[in-house]
Amino acid sequence: MGSGKSTLGTVLARRLGLQGLDADDLFVAQYGPIADYFSTRGEPAFRQAEEDVIGEVLSRAAPCVLSLGGGAVLSALTRDRLARGSHVVYLTVDEGAALKRLDGGAGRPVLAGDPGRTWRRILAERHGLYREVSQWTVDTTGRSTTDLAEQVIRLIRTAESASEDHRSVHP
Numbered sequence: 344m345g346s347g348k349s350t351l352g353t354v355l356a357r358r359l360g361l362q363g364l365d366a367d368d369l370f371v372a373q374y375g376p377i378a379d380y381f382s383t384r385g386e387p388a389f390r391q392a393e394e395d396v397i398g399e400v401l402s403r404a405a406p407c408v409l410s411l412g413g414g415a416v417l418s419a420l421t422r423d424r425l426a427r428g429s430h431v432v433y434l435t436v437d438e439g440a441a442l443k444r445l446d447g448g449a450g451r452p453v454l455a456g457d458p459g460r461t462w463r464r465i466l467a468e469r470h471g472l473y474r475e476v477s478q479w480t481v482d483t484t485g486r487s488t489t490d491l492a493e494q495v496i497r498l499i500r501t502a503e504s505a506s507e508d509h510r511s512v513h514p
């Protein structure tokens with residue numbers, strides 16, 4: 344949370360000339376505010392709907408840049424879908440910078456209570472899943488979005504040209 348997924352996704356999409364989508368925004372457009380959904384339907388219902396929203400995007404033929412919600416990796420089905428043909432970047436950030444960026448957790452139901460403690464606990468619970476689904480880990484602390492976008496584009500281009508080489512050797 345607060346690593347800059349939505350912000351970087353928008354810039355990456357523009358620079359790559361692809362459609363930029365944000366799973367949280369798609370959720371809100373379909374179901375209304377996330378905090379309201381959490382309080383009326385509960386987290387399991389939210390996770391199911393989130394899985395469906397992401398599944399729909401990942402089933403599309405056209406390539407895009409998709410910023411996930413922070414808890415999307417909790418779904419085994421989403422993790423499996425991400426493993427089938429997506430480039431996945433794990434964006435990290437220091438706790439201090441994250442809490443500053445997140446305005447102390449306002450509007451994020453999973454950060455209710457003591458935001459710092461909760462942020463640390465959630466990260467500890469999810470770190471292994473983020474590592475499992477991603478090809479790269481990029482620390483965003485103290486770095487501009489422009490700089491991050493350039494780095495991610497380089498990583499993707501290098502991976503794609505390596506896989507082209509592989510295909511030409513083994514047609």
Ligand SMILES: Nc1ncnc2c1ncn2[C@@H]1O[C@H](COP(=O)(O)OP(=O)(O)OP(=O)(O)O)[C@@H](O)[C@H]1O
Nearest residue numbers: 344345346347348349350351413444483486487488
């Ligand atoms: N590299 C950066 N440096 C400084 N501030 C940033 C950076 N990236 C994003 N921010 C700021 O941090 C806040 C959170 O960014 P953003 O919403 O993109 O994070 P997120 O990872 O999508 O969060 P969430 O988990 O809530 O979806 C925003 O105010 C944004 O402007």
Ligand SMILES: O=C(O)C1=C[C@@H](O)[C@@H](O)[C@H](O)C1
Nearest residue numbers: 367377412413414451452453
């Ligand atoms: O980390 C989480 O569990 C969440 C992160 C946000 O992106 C939203 O998807 C929602 O607030 C839940």
Ligand SMILES: [Mg+2]
Nearest residue numbers: 348349367410
């Ligand atoms: Mg976001």
